[in-house]
Amino acid sequence: MLEDLSQHVLDIAENSTSAGATEVAIEINEDETLNILSMIVEDNGRGMSPDFLEHAADPFTTTRTTRRVGMGLPFLKQSAELCGGQLILRSKLGEGTHTEAVFDYDSIDRPPLGDIPATVMALFMGHPEIDWKYIHRVNGREFSISTVELMEALDDRELLRQTEVGLWIRDRVKESIDEMRLR
Numbered sequence: 001m002l003e004d005l006s007q008h009v010l011d012i013a014e015n016s017t018s019a020g021a022t023e024v025a026i027e028i029n030e031d032e033t034l035n036i037l038s039m040i041v042e043d044n045g046r047g048m049s050p051d052f053l054e055h056a057a058d059p060f061t062t063t064r065t066t067r068r069v070g071m072g073l074p075f076l077k078q079s080a081e082l083c084g085g086q087l088i089l090r091s092k093l094g095e096g097t098h099t100e101a102v103f104d105y106d107s108i109d110r111p112p113l114g115d116i117p118a119t120v121m122a123l124f125m126g127h128p129e130i131d132w133k134y135i136h137r138v139n140g141r142e143f144s145i146s147t148v149e150l151m152e153a154l155d156d157r158e159l160l161r162q163t164e165v166g167l168w169i170r171d172r173v174k175e176s177i178d179e180m181r182l183r
């Protein structure tokens with residue numbers, strides 16, 4: 001179960017798309033002063049009832065009907081807790097869900113970030129109908145990219161499915177993150 005943070009992002013964002021979200025915001029915050037790495041996925045999907053929410057992060061809790069799994073949240077919870085952090089889940093039926101994982105930045109067990117640029121590309125390209133926003137902060141500096149902002153240049157959502165556009169997004173995310181680390 002050694003997963004990169006980027007794989008958790010993919011998992012948790014897929015929960016949002018499965019929940020019928022039309023807007024999904026993903027945030028990664030790296031703060032070495034506070035010794036925190038956090039990942040937040042916020043959506044306007046169908047949400048969960050209070051009863052369901054209570055058990056959502058237990059292994060095998062799922063509304064899946066195909067593969068019976070239900071391990072996305074339990075894995076993330078286990079990983080965060082192993083790293084001195086926690087999983088915070090907030091949800092309201094009909095309104096949306098906030099999934100947040102907090103890790104101690106310096107924990108030796110903390111998952112590496114993994115390939116975040118490829119993950120952003122996969123999500124934007126895979127679900128062009130969704131308004132995505134990706135925000136990444138490194139020690140007070142910030143980078144963000146959103147499909148709404150990209151639409152101003154592209155004017156057709158389906159263009160998000162094109163490989164060249166996807167690769168451009170990936171490179172832009174990669175360069176921006178690299179630049180935040182350098183400065």
Ligand SMILES: Nc1ncnc2c1ncn2[C@@H]1O[C@H](COP(=O)(O)OP(=O)(O)OP(=O)(O)O)[C@@H](O)[C@H]1O
Pocket residue numbers: 011015016019043045046047048056057061062063064069070071072073074096097
């Ligand atoms: N953002 C969300 N909005 C609404 N319901 C959610 C959301 N995230 C999780 N859930 C509910 O919690 C259940 C458990 O989520 P979890 O990611 O652990 O497993 P899964 O998505 O069912 O299966 P897997 O992630 O293993 O493919 C989901 O089946 C869904 O009912």
Ligand SMILES: [Mg+2]
Pocket residue numbers: 011012014015070071072073
């Ligand atoms: Mg899942």
